[in-house]
Amino acid sequence: MATFYNVILAFIIELYRAAQATFRRVLTGTKxxxxxxxxxxxxxxxxxxxxxxxxxxxxxxxxxxxxVAKCNIDHLLGLTGGRNNKEMEW
Known part of the structure; x- marks a missing residue:
């Protein structure tokens, strides 16, 4: 059990140091x-x-x-495709 704890603790310390190094690199002394x-x-x-x-x-x-205006104009000019033109022909 102690080995598992040591591995996790080492991992957390490694993450902390990596984050600290990144902050130092990014900030480069600025506040x-x-x-x-x-x-x-x-x-x-x-x-x-x-x-x-x-x-x-x-x-x-x-x-x-x-x-909407385009659809209305297309409908008035009979340019709409499909079912509406077939209904208009009958």
């Missing part, structure tokens, strides 16, 4: 950003996301209107 800065950036990104989503909804509605 982490402050929480207030991160929160402000998150709020800014959330506002930008809201605005972009509004633009997306408008563009999606415009696209749906165009598709």
């Amino acid at each position: 982490l950003p402050k929480m207030d800065e991160l929160r402000a950036e998150a709020q800014k990104l959330a506002a930008e996301k809201k605005e972009t989503y509004r633009e997306y909804k408008v563009a999606k509605k415009d696209m749906q209107d165009i598709v």
Whole structure:
């Protein structure tokens, strides 16, 4: 049982050292950003996301209107394929 514990402990220490080395390599002496800065950036990104989503909804509605108009014109000109043309011939 002690051997299993030692293996797990060695694995955890190895993971810790790898994470520590990665942080040192990535940060290279710079400090982490402050929480207030991160929160402000998150709020800014959330506002930008809201605005972009509004633009997306408008563009999606415009696209749906165009598709409906195209279908209506195709139907009026008899360009719709399949069953509708066969029904119109009878």
